[in-house]
Amino acid sequence: MKDVTESDIREACLPATSPGQGYRGTIPNAQPELSVSEILEEIQRIADLPLSQSTTLPAQAYTSGEFFNWEVENIFKNDWYAVAHISQLPEAGDFINLDLLGEPMIAVKDKDGQYRILSRVCPHRAMDIMPPGFGHDGHSPAEVREGESGCGKTRFFLCPYHFWTFELDGQLKACAEMGEAEDFIRDDWKLREFRSEVWNGFLFLNLDGKAPQTVAEKYASLNESIAPWKTGEMKLISSNEWDCAFNWKVLGENFMESYHHAGAHSKTLQPMMPARDTWTEEEKPSHIRCHLPMKEALREEIKALEEKGKRWDIFPPIEGLNEDERFEWGLGLGFPLFTFVTTPDSFIWYRIEPLGPDRLKLLTTILVPDSTLEHPEYESMKEKGNQAAIDFHLEDMEVCMAVQRGLYTSGYQRGRLSHLEMPIWLIQRFLAARARGTWPTLDRAPAPAQGNH
Ligand code: FES
Ligand SMILES: [Fe+2]
Incomplete structure (x- = not known):
């Protein structure tokens, strides 16, 4: 199979070929129309199922313009x-x-x-x-x-x-x-x-001015979890802009679940951080946090390299990380849109700009500590880090585009979720809480952490 290049992906996301337009021509959406309240009722129903019975959202939650407008008013504008x-x-x-x-x-x-x-x-x-x-x-x-x-x-x-x-x-x-x-x-x-x-170094906006908490109050539970990266003192060193022909939840769900390491990232991330070992923390009112531990063999390899004074990561390691943090990637979603990855050598931040049910603009960025900028090999590290970020992001772009196309078809089925997709179910529970107007806290008993954590 021919490798898909960055320009193939970028071209496929242009408005002329996006799912709502070129791809389907003028053939109507094969899924029946649902009203906003019907979509919200269905989200609340499935969000109350246990994870072991969970299912995907109705297609219309990703394709309806009216539902997107509901999200703009009830999820984006009134929050940070x-x-x-x-x-x-x-x-x-x-x-x-x-x-x-x-x-x-x-x-x-x-x-x-x-x-x-x-x-x-x-x-x-x-x-x-x-x-x-x-x-x-x-x-x-x-x-x-x-x-x-x-x-x-x-x-x-x-x-x-x-x-x-x-x-x-x-x-x-x-x-x-x-x-x-x-x-x-x-x-x-x-x-x-x-x-x-x-x-923590990020400038937050609350468009309607009415968010009931400050950012610090809202993300109090997230604070401790990202504190070791000291993002307030980091520098944003690289950013890439992407036009994306898919819904913000298609991106958010893809970003947060690591089940797809086994498929979409089978050659890149899966050999380092196998899907099977990934796990999600206890449910929190304002965020989701997941852990992607590195394979034992890789840990050993990294330690052996360090003993020889060499480095496995692209950038110098972040100082002050504990043993677990040094050997894993951590995914984070601060509801609704604060999306990031903590790695042993950087903080990756995705700025998602929802533009419509099947369109968003994305800025993928990398932040590193000040000291990294002073390293003699900084320029080449930066280039390498940037290219690596583009490479695995392309794998995600490809699947997200195809998923959005599937959502318009009569072939779409409400799929069942693996336990490794717990973050998708947590996003549903967040949407359901907003549908009920419960804000900002959880109105259900929090789901426990996975595994022995
Ligand atoms: S000076 Fe701004 S619109 Fe006239
Ligand atoms: Fe991915």
């Missing part, structure tokens, strides 16, 4: 959403454009060193103050960072339409010819600011 890492904004004036959940925004570090998330919609007449490509013509005060779209450094923001200018904290700084506008007070006008918070 990690949008950037502070190492992407090291100095005052550094900014990143964010286009998430239909809102054009800008994440910026202001003159007082505070991180803010501002709307890019001008309070004058709704122009995007930093439209795509703006800054490249030398008109903007912003310097756009080489090779990256929508991020850079600026002293202030300039709306390209009528040249109103704004401070880095969003306050209107200057606007010409407004003297005859009655009762117009410049100080009353600013770019709208969204609620945001920094937790």
Whole structure:
């Protein structure tokens, strides 16, 4: 069989060939339509089954536009959403454009060193103050960072339409010819600011401003689990953007279950971290955490290399990890979208941007400690680490695309889950709790950890 290349995968995800369009032509979805409340009822029913009786979601949970809209309002906008890492904004004036959940925004570090998330919609007449490509013509005060779209450094923001200018904290700084506008007070006008918070180095956004807890409160149970990686002091060193022709839950489920090591990653991850040995921690109100221990033979191999002063991992090991953490990968999902892998030498963060029932944009990133950047072989390690991340991600892209296509067909069956797919069942239980409006805590007895843990 011919190897599938990165460009094959990227092309297959273009809108023209995505499941909703080119692939099916104009042939309608073979699955019957379900209303949002029918989908929610079914999710609640199956989420109350024990893991040993669990089954997959109805196809419509991944294909219905109305259900996706329900998720936007009831899962994404009213909760915390990690949008950037502070190492992407090291100095005052550094900014990143964010286009998430239909809102054009800008994440910026202001003159007082505070991180803010501002709307890019001008309070004058709704122009995007930093439209795509703006800054490249030398008109903007912003310097756009080489090779990256929508991020850079600026002293202030300039709306390209009528040249109103704004401070880095969003306050209107200057606007010409407004003297005859009655009762117009410049100080009353600013770019709208969204609620945001920094937790463990990640900048979180709460779009509707009403999340009942702070990020620290919400993820209190996750804090201890990722503390050894000291993500607040890490640097984001690589990011790859992916257009994905599948639902965010197709990605989330794939990301969190390791049963597919035996299939999709049979040549890459399975020989190191066999599916059979993976396990999931006790159910928590706001997160899922899974462990992928390395094979005993691999541990021995790594230890033997270390004794000779050599290294098996790509980057130098994270200091302060315990014996288990040194020899495993750990998967994490902070509900709803904070998705990451802890490894012995890095922290991998996936920023998922849901765009529709069968579409999302994904940023796959790698974070490492500061000390790694000082290593003499840092540049070559970075290249190697980046390529390795792309390689195993391509294996996941391929299956996720094919799964989404299957969800529209009359051949789709409600499959049964392996115990190794416990995270899929936990995601269902999270969705069910939201359907009931129970938030933010669990309203069922927490499911116990797997194995002897
Ligand atoms: S719309 Fe921004 S200055 Fe007019
Ligand atoms: Fe995978």
